[in-house]
Amino acid sequence: MKNEIKVVELFAGVGGFRLGLEGWNGKSASSGYKKKMSSPFKIVWSNQWEPSTKTQHASLVYENRFGNKHHSNEDIAQVEVANIPDHDLLVGGFPCQDYSVATTLKNSKGLIGKKGVLWWSIHKILSEKETKPKYLFLENVDRLLISPSGQRGRDFAIILQSLNELGYIVEWRVVNAADYGMPQRRRRVFILAYLKGTEIYDNIKESNPIEWILEEGTFAEAFPVQTEYSLVPNEFELVGDIVSISENFNKKGSLGMFENSGIMIDGLVTTIKTKPYYDGNFTFLGDIIQNGEVTSEFYINNEDIDKWNYLKGAKKEMRKNAQGFEYHYSEGGMIFPDPLDKPSRTIITGEGGKSPSRFKHVIQTPKGFRRLSPVELERLNMFPDNHTQLEGVSDTKRAFFMGNALVVGVIERVGISLCSKIENGIIVQS
Template sequence: MKAMEKIFKSIDLFAGIGGIRLGFEKAFGSQIETVFVSEWDEFAQKTYKANFKDDFEIAGDITQIEENEVPEFDICLAGFPCQAFSLAGARKGFDDDYKGLCRGTLFLDVARICEKHTPKVIFCENVKGLVIHDKGRTLKIIKDTFTNLGYKVFTNQDTTLNSKNFGVPQNRERIYIVAFRDDIAPEKFEFPQGNDNTKKLCDIIEESSVSVKYYLSTTYLETLRRHKARHMAKGNGFGYEVRPLSGIAGAIVCGGMGRERNLIVDDRLTDFTPVTHIKGEVNREGIRKMTPREWARLQGFPDTYILPLADTHLYKQLGNSVTVPVISAIAEKIKEVLMNV
C-alpha cells in the first residue's frame, strides 16, 4: 500500500461533542476513519450525532464496555474528564468520586482497551493542573501505565500549549499526552507551539446584533459589581469581567460556568424589551454574555458545526470541549510520524 493510501482507524473515547475528532479529521482528511465512539452524556450525544453521521450507535458509559466490543483501531483519542484534575475543582484526582464514577481513574479504561488492541498511537488531553496534581505523581502514574503497555510517551508538561497562539482569541492552557507504540515510536516528538496570536474578540463576535436575552439586567449587573467589590476589599480577584473586543477571552471553563468572566460590550442592540423574566431592566451599557456560537469560535469550531440544543447545554459542552486548531496542529505532527512507518 502506498503511503498516501494509508487509512487509519480511530476510536473517540469520552467524545464529548467531537472536538478532538474534528481536529484529527482536519489534519488527516480522508486518511482517518472513526470506527467507535463512547460518550455517556445524552445531551453531548445529541450534539455529536447532529455533526457526525456514523453508521454505528454511540456507546455509553465506557466502564461498561468490554474490550472485545471495541473494533480494531490504530489511533485512540481520549479526552478523559478534566474535573478530577482541574485547578478549579477539589483536585482529588484518583479519589474523585462523582455519581458513582471514579473520574480520576477513567483513564484506566483507556489503558485496558489499548492493552487489548495495541493501537499505534494514544492521544489524551487534560487540564494543565494534571502536571502538578499530587506533586506530579498523577501524571507519572498515567505515563508509567502507558509505558508498561509498550508505548513511548511524550507530553508538553514543560511547555503548556495555549490556545491563544493557535488562531483563536482565548487564553486556554492544556496538557497533551501522545504515546506511540514502541515499535514505531520516534526518537523525539516536538509539540507545535502555535504561530498565530493575532486573533481578537472582535474577530469572532456575531456578525449582527444578538437577542436581548444575552444582555444583563441592571439588577444583575449591580449584583455582580457589589460582589466583585466585596472580593476586592478582601484582596481577592474573583468577579465578573468585561473583556475588550481588542483583547482575548479568559478560558471558557468545564461545565460552562463562569460566563460572567467573559462579558463583552456590544452596543448594537436597539430593542431593549426583555424576552425573559428579569429583575430591573436591560442595561444600556451594552454589556452582554457571549453567545454559544461565539464560544464555539473561541474553541475553533467552524461555523458549519451545528449547535442544536438549548444554550445551557451548549455552554457546558463547549466549555468541556477542546480547542480544535490546537488538536489539529498536534495531529499533523502525529500524522508525520505515522506516514513514515
C-alpha cells in the same frame, strides 16, 4: 490521501477531536472551515457517556453531526473491549480524578485503580487489545502534572508508568491555545504515546531526548518552543510498579517534578520548562463576535449591571459561614467588560444562563452589555457555527458543552504533525 489512520474517540463530548482530525465537510478548523482539508484520519468508533444526566445531550449532538453509525452511548467502563474495533490511534480528553492505585486483582492482566476513574478504561483497552493502537493522543487539565497536592505529580507518574509497562514511549506538552494565535486562553496538557515497533518509537530511541522535546518531536513541530539552554532538564527514573508509585512517588516533595514539556522512554523521564515561540497572526475575542444576530435575552438589564460589577470587582470584606463563624474574605478584580482586543478568558461549564456571575464573559456593544452567544462560544473553541444546535438542547447546555470542550485548532495542528511523523499526508488547500 495516503493510508487511512483508524481512530477510536473516547469521552467524545460533542466531537472536538473528530473535528480537529477529520475536519468538517472537508474543511479545516484553522481556516474557519473555508479551506479544503484532506485527512487520512477516520473515526471508526466513538463513545460518549455522561453518568450524571438522564438525557444524553452531548451524545445526541454528536450523533446529529456525525451520525450514529459506530457510535456508542454507554458507560465505557461497561463496554466489552472485544466490541471496540482495532484501530491505529486512540484519542480522548479524560477527566482529572484521583488515580491512586489500591489493589492487584488476581484475574486481571494488570493493576487496577479506583473504580469509576476513566483513565483505567483507557488502560483496560490497551491491556486487553490483542492488537494495541500504535498511537495515543490524550488531553487533560494541566494540573494533572501536579496532582494530588500531597504527592505532587503522582497521578501523572502513574499514567506514565502504566504506558511504559504497556510498551509505549510518551511525550507531553502544556499548550495554551492563545499562545499560538487561537482565540481563547485555554491551557491544557496534551499527551502523545508511541507503541514499541512503530517507526516513531524507533526514531525517538535514536534521538536525544532534549532535542526531541525542543526541535524534533511531534509537539515541537506543531507548537514550536524556546528555552534557556542554561537550564538543566530534570531527569529521573520511575521506580517500581504503579502500586509502588501510587504509594511513594514524590511523597516528601513540596514541588512538582514534571515541567510543561517532557518525554518518558523506558521509564526514564526527561522534562524541561519551555516557552512558546510563535510569530504568526492572532485571533482576538472581537474577531469572533456576531454582529446583529444576537437576540435580546443575551443583553444585561441596566438594573443588573451593579451586580455584575460587584461580582467581578475586587473584594475585601467580612463574611459569615453557615455555622455563624465570621472570616475575612478577599479576591482580586477582573476586567469588566471582557476586552475585545485580546484572546478570551477560558470558557467554563457555567458560562450559560442569565444570572450574574464572576466568571461568565460579558462584552460591551453599541446596544449595551451582553453575554456571549452559543455561536460565539463555539467560535472560541474553533467549532463550526451552530455545531451544538439541536432541538431540546438549551443555550445553557450548549455553553456547558463548550466549557468541557477543547480548542479544535490545537488538535488539528498536532494531527498534521503526527501525520508527517508516520509518513501519511494531511493537506490544507485554499
